Amino acid sequence: MPSLDDLRKRITSVKSTQKITKAMKMVAAAKLRKAQENAEKGRPYSEKMNNVILNLSKSITDKENAPKLLVGTGEEKVHLCIVLTADRGLCGGFNTNIIKKAKSYFEKIISENKTLKIITVGSKGYDQLKRQYKSYIVENISFKESKNINYFDADKVGKIIIEKFEKNEFDVCAIFYNKFKNVITQIPQEQQIVPLNEDKNDKDDSSNDNDYEFEPDEDEILSNLLPKNISTQIFKAMLENSASEQGSRMTAMDNATRNAGELVDRLTIEYNRSRQAAITKELIEIISGAESL
Amino acid sequence: MSNLFNIDIVNPEQSFLSKDNVFEVVIPAVEGEIGILKDHIPIISFLKPGIIRVFSESEEQNFYVEDGIVEFKDNTLSVLTSSIFDLKDADKNFVSKSISSAEAELSKDNIDDQKRFLLNHKVEVLKSISIN
Numbered sequence: 001m002p003s004l005d006d007l008r009k010r011i012t013s014v015k016s017t018q019k020i021t022k023a024m025k026m027v028a029a030a031k032l033r034k035a036q037e038n039a040e041k042g043r044p045y046s047e048k049m050n051n052v053i054l055n056l057s058k059s060i061t062d063k064e065n066a067p068k069l070l071v072g073t074g075e076e077k078v079h080l081c082i083v084l085t086a087d088r089g090l091c092g093g094f095n096t097n098i099i100k101k102a103k104s105y106f107e108k109i110i111s112e113n114k115t116l117k118i119i120t121v122g123s124k125g126y127d128q129l130k131r132q133y134k135s136y137i138v139e140n141i142s143f144k145e146s147k148n149i150n151y152f153d154a155d156k157v158g159k160i161i162i163e164k165f166e167k168n169e170f171d172v173c174a175i176f177y178n179k180f181k182n183v184i185t186q187i188p189q190e191q192q193i194v195p196l197n198e199d200k201n202d203k204d205d206s207s208n209d210n211d212y213e214f215e216p217d218e219d220e221i222l223s224n225l226l227p228k229n230i231s232t233q234i235f236k237a238m239l240e241n242s243a244s245e246q247g248s249r250m251t252a253m254d255n256a257t258r259n260a261g262e263l264v265d266r267l268t269i270e271y272n273r274s275r276q277a278a279i280t281k282e283l284i285e286i287i288s289g290a291e292s293l
Numbered sequence: 294m295s296n297l298f299n300i301d302i303v304n305p306e307q308s309f310l311s312k313d314n315v316f317e318v319v320i321p322a323v324e325g326e327i328g329i330l331k332d333h334i335p336i337i338s339f340l341k342p343g344i345i346r347v348f349s350e351s352e353e354q355n356f357y358v359e360d361g362i363v364e365f366k367d368n369t370l371s372v373l374t375s376s377i378f379d380l381k382d383a384d385k386n387f388v389s390k391s392i393s394s395a396e397a398e399l400s401k402d403n404i405d406d407q408k409r410f411l412l413n414h415k416v417e418v419l420k421s422i423s424i425n
Contacts, residue, residue, distance in 0.1 A: 228362070235305050
């Protein structure tokens with residue numbers, strides 16, 4: 001049975017923790033709004049980019065000589081996985097969910113005897129993956145120092161990917177991130193960016209009747225466009241990720257605040273009971289002492 | 294009948310400009326400038342460093358772009374670019390910095406002709422901006 005003093009100390013400590021989690025929740029809520037806005041603002045770009053590529057790839061008749069970034073190298077031996085996570089913890093299952101998704105993909109690759117290469121973006125992902133997959137991690141990028149997500153950072157990652165592709169270091173490239181659905185729900189996503197997923201391109205056939213004029217020819221535009229598309233996809237993933245991170249942190253901190261509140265209530269009741277018990281005990285002692293006289 | 298069409302300029306971070314009352318846009322496409330009027334046939338092209346001129350009924354706007362993709366379809370001109378600014382708010386420091394970094398890039402030996410051409414062109418355009 002903890003003494004009254006112990007209980008009092010515990011209550012104060014839980015209360016101050018609650019204050020911190022509450023503050024974190026507020027901060028996350030404010031940041032979330034901004035991140036969400038940014039994610040929405042960034043959408044038109046990636047959508048338009050997708051449209052253009054879609055139209056272009058349809059008009060390419062000569063699939064054999066199409067840029068390799070679009071159709072792949074023809075092999076599927078080396079898989080490069082880009083795992084995008086946060087740089088900070090205390091955001092609920094955010095990082096763990098991405099890692100889980102990525103790990104199941106890794107296991108599949110390894111069991112099929114294919115080569116796996118991992119690039120982690122964000123320090124938390126690296127921390128969690130290095131224990132098990134250290135030998136596979138080829139690069140570990142973190143943008144801790146940049147305050148906002150900017151295209152420049154995404155472009156850096158994109159350039160690394162392109163460079164590796166040109167050196168024939170991988171055949172298939174997939175990115176892992178959390179898609180922001182709403183504040184409570186974030187869906188871990190696996191998206192293949194090299195080669196571009198074919199079935200996705202079949203979805204929209206309505207614009208097929210549009211005969212575009214290309215200047216210069218399709219191949220040249222495509223080979224100029226595809227590297228940009230990779231950066232764009234990464235950027236989109238980073239935007240979604242940051243909105244998800246803040247949303248996830250907000251819910252996690254909200255829960256933590258509520259739990260702390262419950263704990264304080266319980267501890268207060270316990271404290272009051274034991275104080276009352278002590279008082280009653282003293283009273284009984286006094287009364288029985290008086291009676292015996 | 295009106296001879297106006299829409300223009301959307303987007304960069305990765307946000308939608309940069311969206312207008313529905315322009316009658317001519319001149320874009321610095323990679324193989325030369327293209328002037329676009331209403332009912333142009335669908336076209337996809339990409340940009341070299343240069344100036345996009347947007348003429349609407351009331352005003353003329355000029356933007357500097359470094360690269361990007363243009364798509365014209367159904368009387369909507371979409372410009373996707375990662376680097377764009379309005380000539381009106383051109384930052385002298387930024388322009389001169391871009392010139393010097395492009396010149397530094399030019400002085401390297403290992404660049405191919407196409408890149409050299411683009412860089413030369415970029416320096417030229419930027420210099421013309423800084424004079425104005």
